[in-house]
Amino acid sequence: MTSIADRVAGPPLADEADARAAAVPVALPVITLPAGAERELRLDLFRGLALWLIFIDHLPNNILTWFTFRNYGFSDATEIFIFISGYTAAFVYGRAMLEAGFVIATARILRRVWQIYVAHVFLFTIFLAEISYVAARFDNPLYAEEMGIMDFLKQPDVTIIQALLLRFRPANMDVLPLYIVLMLFLPLIIWLMKWRADVTLALSVVLYALTWQFDLYLSAYPNGFWAFNPFAWQLLFVFGAWCALGGARRMSRILSSPVTMWICVAYLFFAFCVTLTWHLPQLKFLMPKLIEQWMYPITKTDMDVLRFAHFLALAAVTVRLLPKDWPGLKSPWLRPVILCGQHSLEIFCLGVFLAFAGHFVLAEIAGGGVAMHLVVSVAGILIMSGMAWIISWYKHSADKSATRKKGTVGNADMAGGGS
Amino acid sequence: MKSNPVALLGLTVLAGFLAVAPARPQDAPARTEAAPANCEVPAYLLTTESTLPKVEHAVKSGLPLDILVVGSRSSTISTLEASAYPGRLQAVLKQMLPKVAVNVSVELQIKKTAEEVATGLVKLVEVKKPTLVIWQTGTYDAMRSIDPEDFRGAVGEGVVALKEAGADVVLMNLQYSPRTETMITAPPYLDSMRVVAQQYDTPLFDRFAIMHHWNDSGDFDLFSPTRGLDLARRVHDCIGRALAKFVIEAARVDPAQQN
Secondary structure (H helix, E strand, C coil): CCCCCCCCEECCCHHHHHHHCCCCCCEECCCEECCCCCCCCCHHHHHHHHHHHHHHHHCCCCCCCHHHHHHHCCCCHHHHHHHHHHHHHHHHHHHHHHHHCCCHHHHHHHHHHHHEEEEEEEEHHHHHHHHHHHHCCCHHHCCCCCCHHHHHHHHHHHHHHHHHHCCCCCCCCCHHHHHHHHHHCCHHHHHHHHHHHHHHHHHHHHHHHHHHCCCCCCEECCEEECCHHHHHHHHHHHHHHHHHHHHHHHHHHHHHHHHHHHHHHHHHHHHHHHHHHCCCCHHHCCCCCCHHHHHCCCCCCCCCCCHHHHHHHHHHHHHHCCCCCCHHHCCCCHHHHHHHHHHHHHHHHHHHHHHHHHHHHHHHHHHCHHHHHHHHHHHHHHHHHHHHHHHHHHHHHHHHHHHHHHHHHHHHHCCCCCC | CCCCCCHHHHHHHCCCCCCCCCCCCCCCCCCCCCCCCCCCHHHHHCCCCCHHHHHHHHHCCCCCEEEEEEEEEEHCCCCCCCHHHHHHHHHHHHHCCCCCEEEEEEEEECCCCHHHHHHHHHHHHHHHHHEEEEECCCHHHHCCCHHHHHHHHHHHHHHHHHHCCEEEEEEEECCCHHCCCCCCCCCHHHHHHHHHHHHHHCCEHHHHHHHHHHHHHCCCCCCCCCCCHHHHHHHHHHHHHHHHHHHHHHCCHHHHCCC
């Protein structure tokens, strides 16, 4: 099997500088896909970073947790991840749709969906092994009630079928099902965008609003709902796709305005101050009660508007501060992050697995000592980077002859999205 | 932060974790009744802006102080009910307020969501007429992934009903349970309870943060797979003490003046 690496080249995340630089050979009325030869390393960098942060956030708190975004604002790595996934998926499959047509592009997207589904089931198997082990061994009377969560093991038939239907998703396993659903609708999204990109984005906003108005959700097993509501999170994915298919360039004037920049910085600062009161309860008295009542809760399930706005502000400031041709992108120090971002599905799965493994090591061997938490986090990141390097070696060296025969189109269909 | 020699093995172990036999000593022999564990709680976790006027009134005028704990299974220790935190709360309060007749009773609502409990709360209060209701909730809702919005609404309704029925209310949130962290998603329920407490000006006893603190500071090893009752008993003892301090603090009563 060829590597599932993305081949993303072309326009960066919403940056006006590149609008000028990018060549635009395929000029269609609505969608234009610049065919830059150079890979957009910033996308890889931030997706890799998001993967690292998701891994760290899935582990028990430790010193590294303080380096993750979610402690300094409303949004977290999930937003980055879903946005960049929408961006790259639309970019790769949007081109496939222009070059090979709707049917071929859809077929390729469905194959990608299948890969993600298999990855999810694989992770579920590992999760089941871990839980069964804990259930068999752990019997602390202090947690008699909490251990009731293992009751699903008494009905493996139902549990496994529900897991295959994506309805039973244990904690930390919510991102891939969301991604599967979003990818399933990607052919429709791209097709609509080919027709009218802005209308598609508007429809997405309407769906988001309806979700909030009528409380749309997908139910889960044994009860409850999807922890990442696809009806709400689609907005970020579609927005990513819209940016990839020319929206970023059209936004460039707004993005380059100093007014936008100041609004973004002010909002990020406000979010930072609010999050500070979560971590230092001593400061809570500084928060006006009226603002609290209006603002809370900031839901992640339905991607609160405050979270979305926070992500937008963060992205706007980032593309401004980090130009596409920043030499640091080529530095060997950032190489591990970028490699991880280039092989995102594999590294994401590995990250989820390592988070399980990390919990297990902390619980069984280390007893949850603070130093051990740090060791586990750092080791996990090293393993993720090492694996990304191996995958990239396979792609460039071990599979070289195979890819040469297949040609570039065959390669592109494996690309995109990478969860 | 103590460094652990096992930590050096971490890298190797992480890679092949399934093959590694658990290196931790099995359940340590149960200790005999020890002196109270060292379980300091940082002051900010025991202070609250909200008050308990009914409790304050009862204590200051020497009326009996009837406390009703409404909770799930984590409000008791099976086969050791008397050592669970409600019993400890009563003992410690009696010590701190020797002139007040303190009586703590427990109403367990096992395997019930906050919504199911909330509907029956008023009846409980009418029967028992407590001065203070300590409502421990959230665990079962988190296990069943009840919509946090619904949960928040139910807790809010329950708090309002209790207050209208004439009782003071203290909310108590989930236990910190590191072993089940990958399976039970606690944060939305913790947040919801914080919001309700804020909204209705009700003191929230942050059991989760307190236990988390004990685990981080090494007072208790909450990862322990022990089957023995000793750990549960010591943790409940400490929760009972912390809760007594919290109630007295929220009621703005100075125990020194009561002696």
